[in-house]
Amino acid sequence: MANAGQLELHNGTLNLSNGGTSTATNGLIGAGTLNINGGELMVSAANTSLTAKTNIADKATVTLNNSNGLGNGAILITGTLNLDAANGTLANALSGSGQTQLSRQAAITLSADNSGYSGQFDIAAASSLQADGAKALGSSSIANLGTLTLNATDTTNSWNLSNTINGADHRSMAAITPTSY
Numbered sequence: 001m002a003n004a005g006q007l008e009l010h011n012g013t014l015n016l017s018n019g020g021t022s023t024a025t026n027g028l029i030g031a032g033t034l035n036i037n038g039g040e041l042m043v044s045a046a047n048t049s050l051t052a053k054t055n056i057a058d059k060a061t062v063t064l065n066n067s068n069g070l071g072n073g074a075i076l077i078t079g080t081l082n083l084d085a086a087n088g089t090l091a092n093a094l095s096g097s098g099q100t101q102l103s104r105q106a107a108i109t110l111s112a113d114n115s116g117y118s119g120q121f122d123i124a125a126a127s128s129l130q131a132d133g134a135k136a137l138g139s140s141s142i143a144n145l146g147t148l149t150l151n152a153t154d155t156t157n158s159w160n161l162s163n164t165i166n167g168a169d170h171r172s173m174a175a176i177t178p179t180s181y
Helices: none
Strands: 012-016 020-022 032-036 039-043 053-056 060-064 075-077 080-084 087-090 094-096 099-103 107-110 120-123 128-132 141-144 147-151
Touching (some): 032 060, 120 128
Parallel strands (some): 032 053, 039 060, 080 099, 087 107, 099 120, 107 128, 120 141
16 A cells, blocks of 8 residues: 555455555544554554554554554554654554564653553663553563653552563663552
């Protein structure tokens, strides 16, 4: 798929077996299901009108240069979600056991309930990930070579950090307030 215009899903299903590109702002819109079954889909602009569920299959990759690249629908990751130089809030609910990579100075805040995500967040050097609450990380593991910030936005419930965190620079990991890990 090579999309420089606007593609509306109309509550249907779009299956991509060889990935492709989408470069226009709101080039992907509507509800339905977006299946990336193979290859790499590169999305370089925000798609705030996309509410479709996205499924990233094993051996498939979606690369986003914008945190709103897949709109606000749920994302099932069994392959790879690459946030490449993307900045902002990732409001999509993540699930699955695949990889979420932050590369080239990506700066992402997770705000959704990702309790169904058991994959791995890979934070490259000079990239940063902020988790706003315990559910933002799900049961994922974290490979942190950049900056990991844990921000307890819900001060009425304690956050028992049970995620495995590995990396060269634990000094960049901010403490949870109130402290409960």
